[in-house]
Amino acid sequence: MRSITVIGLILLGSAAAxxxxxxxxxxxxxxPPVQPPGLVTAMDTPNDAGNSISVDWRPSPxxxxxxxxxxxxxxxxxxxxxxxLWTRVGYVPYGLNQSRDQSVPxxxxxxxxxxxxxxxxxASAVSQASNxxxxxxxxxxxxRTNALIASLLFVAxxxxxxxxxxKGQHLFVRRIAGLSAVEEAVGRATExxxxxxxxxxxSSISDVATIAALNILGQVAKKTAEYDTPLLVPNRDPxxxxxxxxxxxxxxxxxxRPDAYNHDSVFYLTDSQMGFASxxxxxxxxxxxxxxxxxxxxxxxxxxxxxxxxxxxxxxxAGTDAIHQLPFFITACDYTLIGEELYAASAYLARDPxxxxxxxxxxxxxxxxxxxxxxxxxxxxxxxxxxGFILNILTxx
Amino acid sequence: xxxxxxLMLVLVLGIFFFIQFFVPSRLSTNIYQVSLQWxxxxxxxxxxxxxxxxxxxxxxxxxxxxxxxxxxxxxxxxLVVMSxxxxxxxxxxxxxxxxxxxxxxxxxxxPMDAAMFAILAFYMASASYRAFRARSKEALxxxxxxxxxxxxxxPLGALIWDRIPDIAEWIMMVPNMAxxxxxxxxxxxxxxxxxxxxxxxxxxxxxxxxxK
Numbered sequence: 001m002r003s004i005t006v007i008g009l010i011l012l013g014s015a016a017a018x019x020x021x022x023x024x025x026x027x028x029x030x031x032p033p034v035q036p037p038g039l040v041t042a043m044d045t046p047n048d049a050g051n052s053i054s055v056d057w058r059p060s061p062x063x064x065x066x067x068x069x070x071x072x073x074x075x076x077x078x079x080x081x082x083x084x085l086w087t088r089v090g091y092v093p094y095g096l097n098q099s100r101d102q103s104v105p106x107x108x109x110x111x112x113x114x115x116x117x118x119x120x121x122x123a124s125a126v127s128q129a130s131n132x133x134x135x136x137x138x139x140x141x142x143x144r145t146n147a148l149i150a151s152l153l154f155v156a157x158x159x160x161x162x163x164x165x166x167k168g169q170h171l172f173v174r175r176i177a178g179l180s181a182v183e184e185a186v187g188r189a190t191e192x193x194x195x196x197x198x199x200x201x202x203s204s205i206s207d208v209a210t211i212a213a214l215n216i217l218g219q220v221a222k223k224t225a226e227y228d229t230p231l232l233v234p235n236r237d238p239x240x241x242x243x244x245x246x247x248x249x250x251x252x253x254x255x256x257r258p259d260a261y262n263h264d265s266v267f268y269l270t271d272s273q274m275g276f277a278s279x280x281x282x283x284x285x286x287x288x289x290x291x292x293x294x295x296x297x298x299x300x301x302x303x304x305x306x307x308x309x310x311x312x313x314x315x316x317x318a319g320t321d322a323i324h325q326l327p328f329f330i331t332a333c334d335y336t337l338i339g340e341e342l343y344a345a346s347a348y349l350a351r352d353p354x355x356x357x358x359x360x361x362x363x364x365x366x367x368x369x370x371x372x373x374x375x376x377x378x379x380x381x382x383x384x385x386x387x388g389f390i391l392n393i394l395t396x397x
Numbered sequence: 398x399x400x401x402x403x404l405m406l407v408l409v410l411g412i413f414f415f416i417q418f419f420v421p422s423r424l425s426t427n428i429y430q431v432s433l434q435w436x437x438x439x440x441x442x443x444x445x446x447x448x449x450x451x452x453x454x455x456x457x458x459x460x461x462x463x464x465x466x467x468x469x470x471x472x473x474x475x476l477v478v479m480s481x482x483x484x485x486x487x488x489x490x491x492x493x494x495x496x497x498x499x500x501x502x503x504x505x506x507x508p509m510d511a512a513m514f515a516i517l518a519f520y521m522a523s524a525s526y527r528a529f530r531a532r533s534k535e536a537l538x539x540x541x542x543x544x545x546x547x548x549x550x551x552p553l554g555a556l557i558w559d560r561i562p563d564i565a566e567w568i569m570m571v572p573n574m575a576x577x578x579x580x581x582x583x584x585x586x587x588x589x590x591x592x593x594x595x596x597x598x599x600x601x602x603x604x605x606x607x608x609k
Contacts (some may be wrong), residue, residue, distance in 0.1 A: 049423040141421045148419055151589070158593055206436065208588040211595065211603055218602035238447035239440055247603065267454045268447035272506070274513035286464055300517060307520040321584040323577050331528040339580040343587030346602050354599045362583075362590045369582060 031121035035061050037071060037097075042113045042133035045100060047144075047397060050107045050137030055090075056098035057127060060117040068094040072116045072124075075101055079112045079129035086114060104135045111135075143397020157368075158361030165357035173359055178317050178335030179348045185315045186223040189290035195230035196220070197289040199280060199305065201296020201320070202273060205239045208343075209321050213296030214240070214247050215346035216319070220293060221251035225260055232283060233266040236276045241268045277301035281308045294318040294333070295342065298325045306332035319345060404598045411596030451476065542568050 038058030045052035053075075060068050070093045074086035090099040104111060110132035118124045165171055189196045198220055200213040217233065224231045233248060235241035245266040252261035269279040281304065284292065292309040294302070294316070302318075302325040309316045310332050318329035319337030329336045337345060340362065347355030380387040414432075417425050455469035479498065486495025531537040548554035549565020594600035 048421050049426050137422045139420055139422050141419050144419050151415075154586070154589060155593060158590060162599070204440075208591050212587075212591055215591075215600060215602035235447070238443035241447050241450060242443050243603065250604065264454060264457055266450075268450040270451075272510060274510040275506075278509075278513050300514065303520045303524055304513070304517055307524060321580075321587070323580050323584075326580070327528075328524060331524045340583030340587035343584075343591045346600060350602070352599075355594065358590045358594050358599065362586045365586050366582060369586075 031119065031123040032067075034067060034117055034119040034123045034125050036125035037115045037117050037127045040113055040115050040127050040130040042111070042130040044133060044135050045102075047138050047141040050135050051104045052100060052102045053104050053111060053113070053133050053135050054098065054100050055113045055115070055130065057115045059094075059097045060125070062117070062119065063094055067119050067121070069118050069120045070094055071097070071099075072118060073099045073101065074114045074116065074126075075104075076112050076114070076129075077110070079132075081112075089113075107135050107137060109134055141397065143395075146393060147396045153368075154361070154365050157364050158358050161360040161364070162354050162357035165353035165360075168353075171353070171356045171360050173344075173348060173356055176337065176341055176344065176348055178319065178337045178341065179345055181315070181317060181335050182220065182349065183223065185291040185293075185317060186220070186227055186229060188315060189224075190227040190229045192290045194290035195232050195287055196224055196291045196293070197232045197234075197280075197283065197287070197309075197314075198293040198295070199234060200240060200244055201294075201298060202236045202276060202301065203240075203297035204237045205243060207297050209297040210237075210240055212343045212345065213319070214243055216293070216295050216342075216349065217244060218247045218251050219346060219349040221248045222255050225252040225255040225257045228257075228260055230262070231265045232287065232289065234269045234276070234280055234283060235267065236269060236271060236273075238268060238271075241266065273299065273301055277304045280305055284308050284312050284314070288312055289314050292316045294320070294329065295337075295345075296320065298322055298329075303328040303332060309333075400601075400604060403604060404601070408596060408598060411592070415596075448476070542572075 037060050040055065040057040042053050042055045045054045055073055057071070059071075062068055070091055072088060073090040073092070075089045076086045078085070089101040089103060092099050101111075101113070111134065112132055113130040114126050114128070116124050116126040161171070186196060198217055200217055201207070201210050203210050205211070221231060223229075231248065233244050235244055245263075248266050249258075249261050252258050269276050283289075284305075285308065289312075292305075292314045294305060294309075295318070298305075298320050299322070302320070302322070306316060306318065306329055316333035317335045317337075318333040319342040320326060320329060321339050321342055323339070326336065326338055330338075344359050344362075347359050376390045380390060414429070417429055452473065455472050458466050458469045479501065482494045482498035482501070485491050486493075486498050525543075528536070529540045529543060531540050545561060546565045546568060548557065549562045549568075554561040554565070591600065595603065
C-alpha cells in the first residue's frame with residue numbers, strides 16, 4: 001500500500017514537472033578568438049611544368065598552445081578582392097606551414113594568397129594577402145644537376161674503357177662461378193637427354209633485370225642450338241614472351257640451325273603470379289629439366305620455384321637483383337648471380353671486348369663511389385656541419 | 398635494315414628520354430605520358446599473341462597426347478569460360494554473368510592462389526633447414542644470426558634476455574643493411590650500364606642472339 005502511494009507521488013511530481021515551462025537553452029558561447037598566421041609568402045614552384053605556386057607562412061602563435069586544427073589556403077587575382085572572390089586551393093593540418101597550389105589557371109599572371117587559420121573550437125582568422133606570384137614552366141630541373149653530372153661522368157668512364165677494349169687492351173674480369181657453370185649445365189642436359197628450363201623473371205619488359213635476363217637467354221639459346229638440347233621458356237608477361245621468342249629464334253638462326261628452333265619452346269603461361277609458379281612447378285615435375293635458369297625479377301614465388309627445382313635434382317642457376325629473394329635462391333640453387341652479376345652475365349658469356357669495357361667502367365665507377373663515401377664520412381667526422389651539405393649534394397629533386 | 402631500324406629507334410628514344418628526365422616542361426612531361434600510354438597499347442597487342450601461344454601450346458599437347466594432356470582441356474575451358482563471362486557480363490541485362498565471373502574469381506581462383514602462396518611456409522622451413530646446417534664458417538655465422546633474429550622478434554627472446562631484441566635489431570640495421578646497400582649500389586650501376594649498352598647499340602642480345 002505504501003509503495004503504491006510512493007509511485008503515485010512520483011507520477012504526480014513528474015506530471016507537475018512536465019507542466020512547468022521549459023527554461024531557455026543557454027546560447028553557445030562564442031569560441032575564443034585565434035590569432036591569424038604571420039607573413040604569407042608565395043613564389044613560383046621551381047623546376048616544374050608550370051601552373052603551380054608554392055605558398056608558405058608563419059604559423060599562428062596559438063599553434064604552440066595546441067589550439068590550431070589547420071590552415072586553409074585561398075587564391076585570388078587581387079589582394080583587395082572581396083571575400084567571395086577568394087578561391088580555396090588547399091588545406092594543411094597544424095604542424096605544416098607550406099602548401100602547393102597546383103591548379104594555377106594561367107602561367108605568367110599575378111596571383112595573391114591568404115591563409116585562414118582554423119582553431120579546434122571553430123574560430124578562424126585570416127592572414128594578410130601575400131606578395132604577388134606568377135607561375136612559369138622551366139626547361140631545366142636544376143635539382144637534378146648532380147644526377148646529370150654523375151651520369152655524364154659514368155658515361156665518360158664507360159666510353160673510355162670501351163675505347164681501351166677496342167684498342168686491344170686486355171681487360172681482366174674475375175671468374176663468376178654461376179656463369180662459368182652455364183656451359184657445364186647445358187652439357188649435362190644434353191648428356192641426360194633432358195630439356196633446359198629458362199624462366200626470364202616475372203616482371204615486365206620495362207624492368208632492366210628482365211632485359212638482362214633476355215640477354216642471358218640469347219647466350220643460353222645459342223648453346224642449346226649448338227648441342228641440340230630442348231629449351232623451355234615459360235613467360236608471365238605477354239611483351240616479354242614476344243621478345244623472348246624473337247631472342248631464341250635469332251639465336252638459333254645465328255648458330256646456323258634455324259630448323260632446330262621449336263616454336264613451342266617459348267610459350268606464355270599466365271599473368272597470375274602464383275598461377276605461374278604453379279605452372280612452372282608442374283613443368284619441372286613433368287618434364288624433369290636437367291638445368292633450371294631463374295634469371296630476372298622474382299618475388300614471393302622465388303623459393304617455390306627453386307625448392308621444387310631442387311627436389312627434381314636439376315642443376316639450378318639463378319640471378320636476380322631483388323635483394324629480398326637472393327637468400328632464397330642462394331639457399332635452394334647451386335649458383336646464384338647476386339645483383340650486378342646478373343647485368344654482367346651477357347658480357348661475361350659473350351666475351352665481346354666492348355661489353356667487357358662496360359664492365360670495367362662499372363667497376364671503376366663503383367670504386368669512385370666508395371672513395372666518395374669514405375671521403376664524405378671522414379669530412380663529416382672532422383666537421384659535423386658538413387653532413388647537411390653533403391646530403392644536399394646527393395639529393396636528387 | 399631489319400636490325401638498323403630498331404637500333405636507331407633505341408638510340409634516338411634512349412637519348413631523348415635521358416634528356417627528358419632533366420626537362421620538367423609541360424611538353425616534355427606530356428610526351429612522357431603519351432609514351433607510357435603507347436606502352437599499354439603495345440601490351441594490349443602482345444596479349445593477343447600470348448593468348449595465341451597458350452591456345453597453340455595446349456592444342457598441340459592434346460593433339461600429341463603428351464603426358465597429362467587431359468588437363469589442357471581444363472586450361473582451355475577456363476580461358477574460354479572466364480573470357481566469355483568477363484566480356485558478356487559487361488552488357489546491360491547480363492549482370493548475372495558478371496556475378497558468376499566475380500564468384501568464380503573469388504571462390505575458385507583466389508583460394509587456389511592463396512593455397513599456392515601458403516606452400517611457401519613449408520618450403521621456407523625446408524630451405525632454412527638446409528641453410529642453417531653449420532657446415533662452414535659462413536653457415537655457422539648465418540645460423541647464429543638467424544638464431545638471434547628469430548628470438549629477437551618474438552616475446553620469448555626478451556624474456557630470456559632483454560638484450561636479444563637489441564642484438565637482433567643491430568644485425569638487421571648494421572651488417573644486413575650494409576650488405577644490402579652494397580648490392581644496391583652494384584645493381585644501380587648495372588642497370589645504368591645495361592641501359593647505356595642498349596642505347597649505344599653495344600648490347601644487341603635483346604634483338605636476338607647478339608648479332609653483328
